[in-house]
Amino acid sequence: MPKILFMSHAGEEHSIEAKVGDSLMEAAVKNSIAGIDADCGGACACATCHVYIDSSYSALTGTPDDMEQSMLDFADEVQPTSRLSCQIPITEEMEGIVVRLPESQ
Numbered sequence: 311m312p313k314i315l316f317m318s319h320a321g322e323e324h325s326i327e328a329k330v331g332d333s334l335m336e337a338a339v340k341n342s343i344a345g346i347d348a349d350c351g352g353a354c355a356c357a358t359c360h361v362y363i364d365s366s367y368s369a370l371t372g373t374p375d376d377m378e379q380s381m382l383d384f385a386d387e388v389q390p391t392s393r394l395s396c397q398i399p400i401t402e403e404m405e406g407i408v409v410r411l412p413e414s415q
């Protein structure tokens with residue numbers, strides 16, 4: 311059960327314990343993290359699960375594939391560290407990872 315820290319744009323912190331194998335989006339929804347709407351249920355088709363993951367964690371989270379990248383092209387406030395949280399499976403090694411939310415969420 312790795313601990314994951316979700317941080318709102320305003321700096322509000324929510325630390326949760328996530329289940330390995332869930333996606334970051336599923337962990338956020340199960341823990342009622344505000345701003346992760348996940349309208350498409352994880353099908354990589356809505357971008358309402360948009361988050362920022364510091365590049366220092368990219369070895370753990372990987373990088374967006376073509377489908378995720380093309381959906382990110384339609385998201386607001388995209389940054390180089392943007393990801394769709396439904397496309398990131400949680401692993402034990404993600405203990406302590408910080409996930410930031412865009413201002414509009």
Ligand code: FES
Nearest residue numbers: 352355356357396
């Ligand atoms: S939940 Fe829709 S793209 Fe992630």
